[in-house]
Amino acid sequence: MPAWRKLGIIAGAGELPVALAEHCAAEGASYFVARVAPFADEALETHPHDTHGLGEMGARIAAMKAAGCDAVVFVGKIPRTDLRTLNWDAGGMAMVPALAAAAPKGDDALLRAVLDEHAKQGFVIIGADQVMEGLAAPDGVWGKHAPSAGDLADMRLAARVAAAMGTFDVGQGVVACAGLILAVEAQEQTDAMLQRVATLPTDIRGGASARRGVLVKRPKPIQERRIDLPVIGVRTIEGAAAAGLAGVAVEAGGALAVRRAAIIAAADAAGLFVFGFTSADLDVT
Amino acid sequence: MPAWRKLGIIAGAGELPVALAEHCAAEGASYFVARVAPFADEALETHPHDTHGLGEMGARIAAMKAAGCDAVVFVGKIPRTDLRTLNWDAGGMAMVPALAAAAPKGDDALLRAVLDEHAKQGFVIIGADQVMEGLAAPDGVWGKHAPSAGDLADMRLAARVAAAMGTFDVGQGVVACAGLILAVEAQEQTDAMLQRVATLPTDIRGGASARRGVLVKRPKPIQERRIDLPVIGVRTIEGAAAAGLAGVAVEAGGALAVRRAAIIAAADAAGLFVFGFTSADLDVT
Numbered sequence: 001m002p003a004w005r006k007l008g009i010i011a012g013a014g015e016l017p018v019a020l021a022e023h024c025a026a027e028g029a030s031y032f033v034a035r036v037a038p039f040a041d042e043a044l045e046t047h048p049h050d051t052h053g054l055g056e057m058g059a060r061i062a063a064m065k066a067a068g069c070d071a072v073v074f075v076g077k078i079p080r081t082d083l084r085t086l087n088w089d090a091g092g093m094a095m096v097p098a099l100a101a102a103a104p105k106g107d108d109a110l111l112r113a114v115l116d117e118h119a120k121q122g123f124v125i126i127g128a129d130q131v132m133e134g135l136a137a138p139d140g141v142w143g144k145h146a147p148s149a150g151d152l153a154d155m156r157l158a159a160r161v162a163a164a165m166g167t168f169d170v171g172q173g174v175v176a177c178a179g180l181i182l183a184v185e186a187q188e189q190t191d192a193m194l195q196r197v198a199t200l201p202t203d204i205r206g207g208a209s210a211r212r213g214v215l216v217k218r219p220k221p222i223q224e225r226r227i228d229l230p231v232i233g234v235r236t237i238e239g240a241a242a243a244g245l246a247g248v249a250v251e252a253g254g255a256l257a258v259r260r261a262a263i264i265a266a267a268d269a270a271g272l273f274v275f276g277f278t279s280a281d282l283d284v285t
Numbered sequence: 286m287p288a289w290r291k292l293g294i295i296a297g298a299g300e301l302p303v304a305l306a307e308h309c310a311a312e313g314a315s316y317f318v319a320r321v322a323p324f325a326d327e328a329l330e331t332h333p334h335d336t337h338g339l340g341e342m343g344a345r346i347a348a349m350k351a352a353g354c355d356a357v358v359f360v361g362k363i364p365r366t367d368l369r370t371l372n373w374d375a376g377g378m379a380m381v382p383a384l385a386a387a388a389p390k391g392d393d394a395l396l397r398a399v400l401d402e403h404a405k406q407g408f409v410i411i412g413a414d415q416v417m418e419g420l421a422a423p424d425g426v427w428g429k430h431a432p433s434a435g436d437l438a439d440m441r442l443a444a445r446v447a448a449a450m451g452t453f454d455v456g457q458g459v460v461a462c463a464g465l466i467l468a469v470e471a472q473e474q475t476d477a478m479l480q481r482v483a484t485l486p487t488d489i490r491g492g493a494s495a496r497r498g499v500l501v502k503r504p505k506p507i508q509e510r511r512i513d514l515p516v517i518g519v520r521t522i523e524g525a526a527a528a529g530l531a532g533v534a535v536e537a538g539g540a541l542a543v544r545r546a547a548i549i550a551a552a553d554a555a556g557l558f559v560f561g562f563t564s565a566d567l568d569v570t
Contacts, residue, residue: 079486079488080465080486080488080489081486081488081489082488082489085488103464104463104464105464106464106465107465157453160453161450161453161455164449164450164452164453165446165449165450165469167449168442168445168446168449168466169466170446170466170469171466171469175471178389179388179389179390179391180365180391180392180472181453181454181455181456181471181472182471182472183471183472183473184450184455184456184469184470184471185469186460186466186467186468186469187465187466187467187468187485187489188468188481188484188485192481196473196477196481199473200472200473201364201365201366203364203365203366203367203370204365204366204367204472
């Protein structure tokens with residue numbers, strides 16, 4: 001029994017908002033999509049929705065209230081934007097001081113300020129994994145391939161680096177191969193990071209015939225977990241496969257898997273493992 | 286008065302080995318270049334030299350001994366290579382166990398093992414900055430542009446992230462802009478990192494008309510400082526300019542500046558600062 005009557009889905013870019021809206025529709029839940037233009041997918045137009053720019057906070061909140069929403073979930077990617085370049089409406093303008101104060105403290109601080117401003121408007125803030133059971137990454141081996149001892153060692157190394165980076169509010173992804181850190185994600189996003197791993201010398205990475213190395217995604221230690229959890233999807237598996245990696249590891253409960261069955265099918269077909277690690281898996285051996 | 290009679294310059298890729306050989310020639314110093322194929326520059330063939338593959342340690346050491354070298358300096362980039370794929374000669378093969386044991390511990394451990402093996406052969410290991418006065422990065426403002434207070438704040442943030450990464454033997458470069466980490470370098474090298482900063486949304490980075498953000502390069506905390514110190518050259522300035530950065534900061538004494546006058550001229554012309562920071566500059570303000 002959800003703790004809300006009608007859910008406002010504030011939708012940025014990517015597959016996750018679409019998957020979430022489809023889930024709500026399939027469940028017969030009461031929902032309304034607030035598309036953030038120009039990022040949100042066009043497929044969302046088939047759902048009950050309205051569309052506003054990032055700075056049109058007033059119009060967006062008014063639309064969600066008019067639709068009867070008492071709770072909101074933030075899903076999908078919104079690129080880091082210079083607040084000075086946005087078109088703010090009056091409702092948005094009223095939030096600018098709080099957002100501008102938070103922005104220099106980093107992505108996480110800015111997101112918390114956005115959540116706070118919506119909470120002040122009377123919305124309950126819901127995590128995407130509360131809306132859609134099975135969205136949160138489970139622990140253990142997901143598909144038919146399992147990590148080797150060497151893969152697990154690379155996973156532990158990459159997970160430690162990701163945690164160290166996360167304390168600086170940096171990225172959520174790290175690639176390690178045979179004890180060497182190949183790439184660290186910052187503002188370029190995971191897909192671009194995997195693309196550059198694919199261009200590194202084959203001496204230090206794997207390939208389709210001999211897969212080596214692991215992509216790890218995990219939340220920052222300071223992460224606001226109701227928003228901006230790491231996300232993996234089929235494209236993550238495709239990128240990892242193209243980079244010659246042996247697999248993808250995410251923190252169990254600390255990442256969202258969009259269309260998990262499709263992720264597993266893609267990984268099984270390409271010969272990659274997908275693994276949800278817990279703190280027990282990170283113990284130094 | 287140098288502490289060696291004849292210097293063996295073990296030369297990898299890039300400008301630094303060429304600059305060092307030219308310096309030795311201009312000084313009338315006694316030197317011999319051991320080019321590491323296929324990485325070392327062709328310009329080195331005009332100097333007293335011999336050429337060997339990375340794994341031909343025996344031939345290289347024999348050539349340096351035959352030339353009368355009693356000291357060696359390691360300069361230039363050698364890409365991370367899978368030891369199993371190298372062509373080893375007998376002398377190299379004898380070093381494989383030590384190198385193979387060190388390699389999984391990271392770049393720095395591997396480099397230390399290489400130095401140790403050369404020291405065992407009777408060579409004194411010399412840092413490039415001992416050979417060429419003025420190569421080590423000086424402190425303070427180098428050219429006609431100085432960092433702003435905001436640039437210094439970005440420099441401090443990037444320097445802290447670089448130190449945190451360095452404890453994992455990762456990269457030496459970080460780009461920060463207005464409090465946000467834009468990019469972290471791992472195996473792709475600095476030029477590639479700057480290229481991807483240039484492709485980030487202009488909202489979160491600077492441009493030619495309004496420069497913002499800083500590239501910081503500094504040694505890893507565990508760094509073997511006789512080898513593999515961070516290097517900047519004119520290309521670093523060009524890459525930083527193309528990425529819209531306001532400047533480049535390096536740890537004074539902890540980085541090498543190849544052709545410093547040309548670096549300063551390029552930075553002055555493009556409107557970038559170049560700054561050598563000390564621990565005093567990193568104090569939290």
